[in-house]
Amino acid sequence: MYPVWESEFRARMRSFELRRPPREGEVSVSLKVRVTSGCFHREHSPHAYVLIDKHLASVSAGRSEFGFVEHESGPELLVYLALATAGVTLAKSVIDLIIAIIKARSEGVKNGDRPSDPVEIIVRRVGDSDRFVEEKVIRIGHNIPVNHSELKGLINAAVKRLAGKNGAKTANPRLKGTRRKRHSP
DSSP: OOOOOHHHHHHHHHHHHSSOOOOTEEEEEEEEEEEESSOOOOTTTTHHHHHHHHHHHGGGGGGEEEEEEEEETOEEEEEEEEEEETTEEEOOOHHHHHHHHHHHHHHHHHOOOSSSEEEEEEEEEEEGGOOOOEEEEEETTTSOOOOOOHHHHHHHHHHHHHOOOOOOOOOGGGTOOOOOOOOOO
């Protein structure tokens, strides 16, 4: 039996796909920005969410192409990837939104948001036979500057690996030695 949060994740992905079914050659994935400890939601991070909401408003025209879900542990983006012969990459607007969330977290902590624990970017999807796969891409402290091109490369590499996975667990070599734990969303 699946843990409750994995069942909720599957339902969330199905709901996203019902809103706009995937086109031929597309795969739906989740990009989660999760705090490593504590909370990262409006109540504890009001300064960050002012900036996140501002960025979301600026990209609202393309919102039908992605979903934004708030969780106590941090925001989640549900997106489609085009599986092209040239490879799998995320839209620039999605990468920019992830970076905006991380920068908003940093600014929020500077302005009093608590807690200030690092965030992890996690790529998830439901693979063949309804199997859950995820990969932790990177852990970033609130005081670490975001390198746009490095982050883009790490996320795109993770989504490429997961886009072809049928449910097997993957590991990011940059996180070697960290324990993989099951967490709630």
